[in-house]
Amino acid sequence: MATTEEVQKLAALARIRIEDKELEKFTSEFDAILAYVGQLEKLDVSGEREMKPPLRNMMRLDSESNAVGANTEKMVEQFPASKNNALVVKQIISHD
Amino acid sequence: MTNPRPNEMTIEEAARALRAREISVRELWDACHSAAEEKNPELNAYLEIFKADDAAIESAQKRIYAGDAPLLCGIPLAMKDNILIEGKIASAASKMLENYKATYDATVVKKLKEAGALFLGRTNMDEFAMGSSTEHSAFGTTKNPHDESRVPGGSSGGSAAAVAAHMAIAALGSDTGGSVRQPAALTGIVGMKPTYGAVSRSGLIAMGSSLDQIGPLAKSVADVKIIFYTISGIDPLDSTTITENLYSRHESKEHLKIGVPRHLLTEGIEKDVLTTFEETLKKLEEAGHTLIDIELPTSGYALAAYYVIMPAEVSTNLARLDGMRYGLSKEGKTLLDDYVDSRTTGFGEETLRRILLGTFVLSSGYIDAYYHKAEKAREVLRKEYNDAFENVDVIAVPTTLSPAFKFGQKSDPVAMYLEDIFTITANMTGMPAISVPMGSVERDSKKLPVGIQFTAPHQAEDVLFAIGTAVERLQ
Numbered sequence A: 001m002a003t004t005e006e007v008q009k010l011a012a013l014a015r016i017r018i019e020d021k022e023l024e025k026f027t028s029e030f031d032a033i034l035a036y037v038g039q040l041e042k043l044d045v046s047g048e049r050e051m052k053p054p055l056r057n058m059m060r061l062d063s064e065s066n067a068v069g070a071n072t073e074k075m076v077e078q079f080p081a082s083k084n085n086a087l088v089v090k091q092i093i094s095h096d
Numbered sequence B: 001m002t003n004p005r006p007n008e009m010t011i012e013e014a015a016r017a018l019r020a021r022e023i024s025v026r027e028l029w030d031a032c033h034s035a036a037e038e039k040n041p042e043l044n045a046y047l048e049i050f051k052a053d054d055a056a057i058e059s060a061q062k063r064i065y066a067g068d069a070p071l072l073c074g075i076p077l078a079m080k081d082n083i084l085i086e087g088k089i090a091s092a093a094s095k096m097l098e099n100y101k102a103t104y105d106a107t108v109v110k111k112l113k114e115a116g117a118l119f120l121g122r123t124n125m126d127e128f129a130m131g132s133s134t135e136h137s138a139f140g141t142t143k144n145p146h147d148e149s150r151v152p153g154g155s156s157g158g159s160a161a162a163v164a165a166h167m168a169i170a171a172l173g174s175d176t177g178g179s180v181r182q183p184a185a186l187t188g189i190v191g192m193k194p195t196y197g198a199v200s201r202s203g204l205i206a207m208g209s210s211l212d213q214i215g216p217l218a219k220s221v222a223d224v225k226i227i228f229y230t231i232s233g234i235d236p237l238d239s240t241t242i243t244e245n246l247y248s249r250h251e252s253k254e255h256l257k258i259g260v261p262r263h264l265l266t267e268g269i270e271k272d273v274l275t276t277f278e279e280t281l282k283k284l285e286e287a288g289h290t291l292i293d294i295e296l297p298t299s300g301y302a303l304a305a306y307y308v309i310m311p312a313e314v315s316t317n318l319a320r321l322d323g324m325r326y327g328l329s330k331e332g333k334t335l336l337d338d339y340v341d342s343r344t345t346g347f348g349e350e351t352l353r354r355i356l357l358g359t360f361v362l363s364s365g366y367i368d369a370y371y372h373k374a375e376k377a378r379e380v381l382r383k384e385y386n387d388a389f390e391n392v393d394v395i396a397v398p399t400t401l402s403p404a405f406k407f408g409q410k411s412d413p414v415a416m417y418l419e420d421i422f423t424i425t426a427n428m429t430g431m432p433a434i435s436v437p438m439g440s441v442e443r444d445s446k447k448l449p450v451g452i453q454f455t456a457p458h459q460a461e462d463v464l465f466a467i468g469t470a471v472e473r474l475q
Helices: A004-013 A020-042 A072-078 B011-019 B025-043 B054-066 B107-115 B157-164 B181-187 B221-231 B271-286 B299-320 B335-346 B349-361 B368-388 B413-420 B424-429 B461-474
Strands: B046-049 B076-080 B118-123 B170-175 B190-193 B213-218 B257-260 B290-293 B394-398 B433-443 B446-455
Touching (some): B025 B076, B054 B118, B181 B190, B213 B221, B271 B446, B299 B413, B299 B424, B368 B424, B394 B461, B446 B461
Parallel strands (some): B257 B290
Antiparallel strands (some): B046 B118
């Protein structure tokens, strides 16, 4: 059984907030889903190795790139806040 | 015989009429566009109906006159709201991306533009493609054209309703656990999820990256085939796309061996859906195909494994949406508040639920019991299907347990998840699957369509087109 504290902790990890009035509902739904998913316990996969696909290089070779600034305007337009084509974010290192 | 109205045509019919100069590209566009405008206030299939792109219409017309145009040239299509068209909003039906304008074309869009196809608008869906009814859209539900008190299925419910109500000739959707096939079944059209890697995912807003595929929704199997061959192919922008002959070839034959896992059909299915399914199989047998009973014992665990793997991938993919670079941005006191406020305001309830679940199954202490176990289950499932395909060409099940359900009927999350029970295995194994209308059943004195689903081995889409066409001939 998941507790409301555990759900709060997961929410904090996932950078979301579950409002207090919704917490109980979320916790009980979470439990119901885990109970369903828990069926997997009954499945015996002891003979199975986890399959890793054979590795191959999927990276493209270096080649001509986009011209500098070709997409800047389009992308900056999507920034919530920008200054001189740079993304504005909060200061996270304090000077004091 | 009177010709159907232009917007009621299939791609094949419209392509023929365009070439015979019975209609112009403009007339075809206008017919679809005005049907969309007229019916959308009622159905809410489109989140946005685009204005005519005069240059594209003119150029399509010229190509048709020139006589060497691809079949999709001049054909108006609807696009699910999670597929990027440069300069247009792609919101994935989420408040998070309500104002997000795509900065590039998805590879499928690029290919469709090259073929001369036209875009009518972006269609409603469950937020970030999570749901089976469009009830999780941040912008209202889409209604089923066959009965407006019922859901059109989901998550590509807007695309399905648009095609079924002749508000588009055909559409694209995306399918992570059945999101093309289930709405196709519930609205009486054809929908296919291609082999994983057959169609590029570049420019598709990611949900579960190891499961997602873009797929066509159309009025006929032939139309689905036309779209599939236009949008498929290897793409340097999606490293999971596959070459044409990665898997061993499966020739389509005139008479096919149809595997039927009857042990999966013993509970949950509504009786008349099962009867319609059995009748369809019987007719296929009379038409010369062979029915073979098969067993897929791990299938019973597929949905449970899916609800571990999918949320794990969802929580990872949606971690990028934090209010920083694009999308909804809420300002709080600290940087952490910015993240939390943006995400909490931007995401709907089902999305939050799956992010939580994904965070849980990936957390240390649980990852072995859930995620790694589910990955192994997925491997067992894939082997089981591969073994079954030693003896049969396709595997048949009803696409859904029931016809379209009523709004609000599946408010319990697990009940909604069970809607995908027959469709998710194709996403788990990466195999292609198609849903084709098999008839209708009656609810509240309304006829509601139901679908039959066929799964084929990897890259055997042609076998699906063959059996799908065979089903169409029975109707």
